[in-house]
Amino acid sequence: MHTSPDLIAHPADTDFGAQAGQHHPPATLLRCVAGLAVIAGGLVHIQLYFAGYRFISNPNLGRSFLLNGVGSLTLGVAVVLRRDLICRAAAFGLVASTLAAFTASRSGRAIFGFSEHGLTPSPQAIITLLIEIAGLMLLVATLLPRIGAGANLQPRPGAVVMVPTLALWAVLVALWANGSSSATPAAVTPLGPSAVTIESFAFGPNALSVPTGTTVTWTNVDPFSHSVVARNGDFGSEPLTTGASFAFTFATPGTYPFICGIHPSMAGAVVVTP
Ligand SMILES: [Cu+2]
Known part of the structure; x- marks a missing residue:
């Protein structure tokens, strides 16, 4: 029992x-x-x-x-x-x-x-x-x-x-x-005066001054997609995956504010001098 x-x-x-x-x-x-x-x-x-x-x-x-x-x-x-x-x-x-x-x-x-x-x-x-x-x-x-x-x-x-x-x-x-x-080494990107790196949800540099006729290249090194879109609509990239680049040649002097089309709080500007 x-x-x-x-x-x-x-x-x-x-x-x-x-x-x-x-x-x-x-x-x-x-x-x-x-x-x-x-x-x-x-x-x-x-x-x-x-x-x-x-x-x-x-x-x-x-x-x-x-x-x-x-x-x-x-x-x-x-x-x-x-x-x-x-x-x-x-x-x-x-x-x-x-x-x-x-x-x-x-x-x-x-x-x-x-x-x-x-x-x-x-x-x-x-x-x-x-x-x-x-x-x-x-x-x-x-x-x-x-x-x-x-x-x-x-x-x-x-x-x-x-x-x-x-x-x-x-x-x-x-x-x-x-x-x-903070000890992680940053991605090696040769930064010329006309190169912008997209990293840590920011454009670096976020403001640059270049002479007319310069080709500016944006390279995304973030593990997230970003894009580059001119506020005035002059240029715009597709979403850039990690390592992807976008280039635009500025033929006309002026100021060109741009943002990330995916995260509009990311902003920068290119000043094109004559
Ligand atoms: Cu973005």
Whole structure:
């Protein structure tokens, strides 16, 4: 004759445990996948931050990406480890705001002076878009009474330690990467008086003076696509991928302001002297 060890160990928890998890493995699986989607969205934001978004002229844009990343990692882990409704509600709020910001930044409304066009940067934009929409739907699905596990359990000690530890880890990695990246050698680009390098979301130099008849060359060394578009429409490049160049010969004296067609906050000017 055998007695279940669970009944002896947790006599008061038996019904509760069975209702919340043991007889509903799909609920736990759903919650874990939702949490992983939230984590993945956060990782893409952290990757973009280190790949160059921290250099965007308004530092709040980069900071918002880092904050989104750390917040998503923390809430994603919380959703995986905890059944509490509040974790899923907070994660839902964060993912919904991320999607709102994504949409706003592509509808002409600049966020911290920064806007994007369509599904750039590629492939991060399409990856986050799909992941975050999936995450949102999965989080909603966990609330459905038939498959969701909405019960509030006592905090598990492991979870209580794990969440702040992972958040701390993310911040430390961020600080380390930020400090070590300054040692990264810049791409070797021979800079002539008529050469502009596109790097770290900026034109360098962003103002240059050249005599009439000079051919100015713009070279993109960023890991993101940029373009060169004259404000007066005189010239305009296709999106330049990493390493790609665009050249234009200035035949008429004057001042030619230009911007990046993908990120209009990036601006510069060529002054053509007679
Ligand atoms: Cu750009």
